[in-house]
Amino acid sequence: MLSIGSLGRTAGVKVPTIRYYEEIGLLPEAERSAGNQRLFNLRSLHRLRFIRHARDLGFPLDAIRDLLSLSDQPEQSCAAADTIARAQLAEVEARIARLNALKAELERMLAQCAGGTVRDCRVIEVLGDHASCAAPHHGHPDIGKGT
Amino acid sequence: MLSIGSLGRTAGVKVPTIRYYEEIGLLPEAERSAGNQRLFNLRSLHRLRFIRHARDLGFPLDAIRDLLSLSDQPEQSCAAADTIARAQLAEVEARIARLNALKAELERMLAQCAGGTVRDCRVIEVLGDHASCAAPHHGHPDIGKGT
DNA sequence: CCTTGATGCTCTAGTCACTAGAGATATTAG
DNA sequence: CTAATATCTCTAGTGACTAGAGCATCAAGG
Known part of the structure; x- marks a missing residue:
């Protein structure tokens, strides 16, 4: 024990x-x-x-709950577990795609920052002005709690 | 108004x-x-x-607060904004790396799933047995709220 | 046997960035 | 004027924990 x-x-x-x-x-x-x-x-x-x-x-607790109840019934088909894992994979892939877009946008922003005063700062300017932005901008992005 | x-x-x-x-x-x-x-x-x-x-x-609200107070002082140096954006970029890159590892692991898991019963399910098995896993496994991963 | 320090217990509240809902009031279009 | 829509405040809920208070229990050493 x-x-x-x-x-x-x-x-x-x-x-x-x-x-x-x-x-x-x-x-x-x-x-x-x-x-x-x-x-x-x-x-x-x-x-x-x-x-x-x-x-x-990265499975959320609800998915884990489902997986656990599956694993308690070893005679059942594996299909449900497969489905859950596949959904998780899709989720992860979507998040990666989204983050890659953010990364590109941040890099673009930083590359343009010449290091002057705030008045001319590209970082601030890009954030304030949607027009100078290349990111997709729909729905909220992936903002996790980190590690 | x-x-x-x-x-x-x-x-x-x-x-x-x-x-x-x-x-x-x-x-x-x-x-x-x-x-x-x-x-x-x-x-x-x-x-x-x-x-x-x-x-x-993907900036957290605290970082945004800092950026806003910067943008209220246009004569100051741009360095702080640059630093915040750079930190955010590093954060995003770390998250991408982590997610790519998860993706590989999930794909490996799914590729091995032959579709039999739960008893033989690789998905369930891999989750239950650390030894059959290739993921890094230290600290908690990126688990956001999605879009 | 007794003490000491680590470990355990329950409970409440805090995190982040919102979201949902109740019940009351304000504004606006017809 | 009325009805529909918008807004107000307030509380509570989300996910997945984390932190801390204040007390009880346990294992090891003296």
Whole structure:
């Protein structure tokens, strides 16, 4: 039986995150020690590793929930898992495309910055003036929380 | 003088978002009509367009705040704006690199999926087993809100 | 046996950049 | 004047956690 801390270290997940996963039902409610501390078995470790791995690949928790319920039914067809992964791939590709456009625009902006005063700054000017911009501009871009 | 709705339509920003920007101090407190409705002038429109444009390029609101206070002082050096834009570019490039790694991993996973039952599903298996994975796996990836 | 320090518990609130909805008031077109 | 639309304030919700307060428990050393 593992404590929450050792489970976290083993799976590479922070302790509050494990509690959070339990709270939202991604992990089953853990057993408790006599002193009310959580105890985990190896199944929990596998499950948590699965979650972390999928998170690392960018799957949102809802998709992970679906994948987990699939993996609990080994006789079923693999098609649903394939569909989820394919959707995730499409999502990732769309985000890459969007970011590449942003990158080009930022580079263009920076290349034009001659380093004078703000009055003549291309960076500021381009941001203020849509006309001097080549980016697509529809809907909101990919703004993640970074690493 | 523009109503909040026409300002929003003109700048391409939703009405609650404008109120939110005012609330957090990105836009100054708007004048009010006799009936307490917000009235905006063309300066506000420019400012809002600037914000939206920078958001579209992925700048976080804090960076935009800095850029705005720079653009209010046209005699100052352009260096700070350049620095902010450069940081944003680096951020975008890092995110692209990360996403490309995810894309490769997802493609690998999907290519191996023969379409049988969940028991033999490569997608599920790869997610559960770190050893069969080629992705870097350190820190959390780019998981944005999409478009 | 007792203490000490690490670890655990629950709960609340904060992050970012909005979005949604309730219920009341204002403006505008016909 | 009326009806439809727009706007107001306020609260709460999103996703996926993170931070911190204030207390309880546990393992190891003396």
